[in-house]
Amino acid sequence: MMENRGVLSIIFDLDNTLVDTxxxxxxxxxxxxxxxxxxxxxxxxxxxxxxxxxxxxxxxxxxxxxxxxxxxxxxxxxxxxxxxxxxxxxxxxxxxxxxxxxxxxxxxxLTLSPEVRSLLEELQKNYKLLLLTNGDTQTQWEKIEAVRCEGLFSVVVVGGDHPEQKPARSIFTHCFESAGVRPHDCIMVGDSLSTDIQGGINAGVRATVWINSDCKSLPQGSVTPDYTVPSVLKLNDVLAELMLK
Structure with a gap:
């Protein structure tokens, strides 16, 4: 039986999750x-x-x-x-x-709002934070540099630096190994059902959190996230609920 250690790590997408690209x-x-x-x-x-x-x-x-x-x-x-x-x-x-x-x-x-930066700084005290973003190497690293967020994360992974990007399991495995955590220790937070949520499910994370800022209906036939919130600023509500499980 797998030891239940709770959530130790949070994997964040970048674009339209932490910053309004x-x-x-x-x-x-x-x-x-x-x-x-x-x-x-x-x-x-x-x-x-x-x-x-x-x-x-x-x-x-x-x-x-x-x-x-x-x-x-x-x-x-x-x-x-x-x-x-x-x-x-x-x-x-x-x-x-x-x-x-x-x-x-x-x-x-591109900027991290003061509220999002404050949230990450608080979460950083209790969780290992990982940034996992798809995209071309140059483009994504330029964004990361522009928003000056690299220091908020234990691990930063850009899909273009690797053979496969989200939702491939391999890039999640790289994240887990780099952070020294297991899939079940992690939750995945992102705005894309096809890459972030599907990828988290493929990788076996404890829970997936869909950032649905437009309050869209879940498309028919799409993957189903464990939690849906309108903003990453609502993440503490999800973490509180997970602590009760």
Whole structure:
């Protein structure tokens, strides 16, 4: 029989769990909109250009072994978005200008709110905190540096540094081994049902906590989290309930 040691460790996702990446992205797109308004680009095309970029970002595939950086790939997203709307008569520097306006604005807008930072500082006193984020190595480490959160975690793991990302069991196993904990000692907290919650279940964690900030209904056929909260700031309620089990 497995010894019941209670929750010893909390694994957090980063984007839209601890930081409002979606909100920062909206600010960044607005800044690109303003940039494009100052150019020869027709104003009635700007929304289409920005939406086209966002669609390419959503469906992005990136293989660093191909010799390109994530910056190269995303500059090309802007190039294609502009070309598809404006044709071939493009300022050759405009895609790069759009990208770096978007990227730098998004990083500047990313922040741990004082409330979230305070929560992590309090949790740090009683739990091993782990950060496990999917994504390209460069992009995710830039975000982590921008929000200055690395010191709040015993272990920080970026999916792009490893052969497999969430929901693969292997990356969770790496977390457990790095922190010196067992799966049943941990809970997984994140906003994605398909990566965070499914990954936590695959790895055998004690409980999964879904951050459902939009109060969405659970999609039909999706994995079911053990707990659902509207904000990570409600995590203490979950921990209190788990202590009673």
């Amino acid at each position: 979606a909100g920062a992205g909206r600010i960044a797109i607005q800044k690109v909109y303003e940039l494009l308004k100052s150019t020869h680009v027709q104003e009635n095309h700007i929304t289409d250009i920005c939406n086209c970029f966002l669609l390419k970002l959503l469906h992005e595939s990136f293989d660093p072994s191909e010799g390109k950086t994530i910056d190269d790939v995303r500059i090309h997203h802007w190039y294609e978005a502009l070309q598809e709307t404006q044709g071939t008569d493009l300022d050759p520097d405009l895609p790069s200008s759009c990208y770096y306006r978007w990227k730098n604005t998004r990083l500047q807008a």
